[in-house]
Amino acid sequence: MSSNYSVRTLCAVVAGLFRILLIALALVWPPWDLRADDEFAKHLLDGVFNRREQILSGECHITYSALDKSGGVEVQTKYFAAFDFAESRWRWDVEESTGPLQAKYLESDGVSYFYNADAHSLEKNLPGRDLGLRECGPLDPRLVGLTGAGDLHAHAPYGRIKEIINGFSNGTTKELEDGKVELLYEVGPMSDHWLNLQVYVIDVERLVPLVLETRLRRSDVDVDQSVVLERSTTKWKEMGGALVPVEFETRYMEMGDGNVSSTTRYEFNWESVNEPVPSRRFDYRDFGPFPEGTAIVDTRLGKPVILEIVGHTAGVANTPMPIPQESHVVAWITAAAALALLGVIAAALLARRKRRLGAID
DSSP states (O other): OOHHHHHHHHHHHHHHHHHHHHHHHHSSSOOOOOOSHHHHHHHHHHHHHHTTTTTOEEEEEEEEEEEEEEEEEEEEEEEEEEEEGGGGGEEEEEEHHHHHHEEEEETTTTTTEEETTTTEEEEOOTTTOOOOOGGGGOOOOOOTTTBBBBHHHTTTTHHHHHHHHHHSSSSSEEEEEEEEEEEEEEEESSSSSEEEEEEEEEEETTTTEEEEEEEEEEEEGGGGGGGEEEEEEEEEEEEEEEEEEEEEEEEEEOTTTEEEEEEEEEEEEEEESOOEEEEEEGGGGGGGOOOOOOEEEETTTSOOOOETTTTSSSTTTTTEEEOOOOHHHHHHHHHHHHHHHHHHHHHHHHHHHHHHHHOOO
């Protein structure tokens, strides 16, 4: 009897020690799904950014389409892009657009060039200027899948967007099927009762974002009850030793019923990736031939200076831009209106003075 008791006691002690050992191991190296979520999330994002930064240079034709509820095309813009990130050189040509703007943009050697074919002008400026070109503006392929379609054309530097995303904290992860992980951040309150969520679905093996959602969640409900405002999906292919986007689509949802209200889509047709880009791509003269009368203007110092007018060779260089003068008719009308107003005010003051004098008498 005592022998059996001793065996049971020994087994209980061993089992207890084994449980203590398992707890200690879990504290030192917990299973993957129990590790600190924020630490793993940052590790995952680092891998994604490293993968994006494998795109060093390239040439690409991009088609942008804005679709309505029924999928009909409302706006479409086709443009050509060339870039060399190591040399900080960019080029963006609007080749075809349903909108009025036909523009070309270039950054090279610390100078930007903006050619507006509709206005017959080429502007020389400092780089990084916000051109307000909306869907016609520059797009950084490294940002595709990491931010919404609305931010792709904001000319926000890649490093700045990376800094913002890396600034997210308290990330949570959830393992999905087929080697995917959901990465969720609460990126700030929208109001007293609503929280803004940023949700990524990452392909862990290839380290690329497949899905990006912007959600709203009431502070008193679970994450699973959050409302999707935008949902972006990205398709990728390998080329030149890097993974590059071939399609990026964002669907905007209606708050009430969750139906799609509109869609934007980008299709990428790559000519080359991580191969030398011809130097002529980064020369503003490659924008031409310019029509006669096109003004080449330097605005880097704030005051526009005409450097050249195409087709006019003499008496133009370093000429200050003329300030448009108001027509003589407008000037005379303005002066007459001012005089009339002064007359009304003088008459009113005179009448008031006469009333006061009459009251004194």
